Amino acid sequence: MEERLRRLLIKQNPWWTGEKVKLPKFERDMMQNVLKYAKHKQVIAITGLRRVGKTVLMKQLMQKLNAKSNNLCYVSFDDIEFQDYKVIDDIIQYFLEFSDKASNRHLFLDEIQKLPNWADLLKVYYDTEENLKIFISGSASLEISKQKETLAGRILTFHLPVLSFREFTRYFGLDHIVNLKGIERIYDLKLSTEKMRYEKLFREYIIKGAFPELLEEDDEEFIKKYIRESVVEKSISDIARLAKEDEKIIYELFRLLASSNAQLFEILNLAATLKINRNLISRYISLLEKSFLLRINYNFTASVAKQVRASKKQHIAHSSIILALLDYPFSIVETPAVGNLVESIISNSFEKAPFFWRTIQKDEVDIVVKQKETVPIEVKYRSQITNSDLRPILKFCKRFKTKKAVMVTKDILKIQTYDKTKIIMVPAWLFLLIKEL
16 A cells, blocks of 8 residues: 555544544444444444534544554545455555454444445455454435445444534533423423523524534524535535436525425426426435435324325424524524424424324324324414314324324413323423423
């Protein structure tokens, strides 16, 4: 391998020369879950939107593995010099030659989707090298999932989401996890004294809470520019390149979807607006999903065929992306217009995309979660709830014989019973601390 490439590799691995690497002390919730699988042979893949902290997570993992410094190798494919199959093969060989074969060796490959045919290369090393554990990261599940067939049985995938509100508040010294059951008493005993801090942090979370690098940032223009350029534009550029599609049209489609966040959409209407083929719109929406910029929710019905045919609802990955992309002022958090942003935050807080419910008569419930039981959730981010606000969720409960429903509010916390159905009203910030419904 050329001396120039060796110098680049050593620069990415300063611990080889005894240099100590300083990393943020703050750790993502997913850390412990990934660590549990570090002892297994399978490749660990960490996927997620750009700038959510995959690289930091990988480097924190390296420090927790208690391995010899020469048995840890990190390669970032953001460096264009390394985006070559032969070059990376030489680099891995170089690492294997000076590492201790009698101990566990750990290879970390960051932004793997930028390396052509990477799955073939990993398969060879997985099958032939003893004591080699491989970790990879990628910003596009499109490429990870496409290559997983080559690595069938050899790879375990973990999705690193945007920062949750619990993680956001933990960074600022608040660390509460609650259950929906008995929430009024939990609030009285543990949370009431911190209410104002949580409310303030929730407003900040709406504005910038998705990305670790913005935790200490307050400048509105910088936050918006960072999200537009480092997250949205880079992500769309990545997927357009991987899928060999039109980057400009994907970007315009995403802006269009952001402007109608948390609303129903029709493929035909989007195709007419952008003047392109409906099949292309469907493909581009799928690409945006696979880049983690977007999630699609389906109507709650027993028929999968009806779910696919019916109108769907889309939620942008985080409210801060909408504010940046459409250049909305941050003062929007103090207006009624914030309601749709809060609905998406609540919907996206679930690990799997929940459903919504809408009838021909246009009765609608914002979110329907299927866990141990089916729980309808309506988001009314305001300080007053009327009987008409309750009507759709009560209709849902009657039709599907559910005994519990949740109304997410701005600052109301109370439990009421209507015709044997318990309606639990919870402030949005408190709902996001709930571990189990």
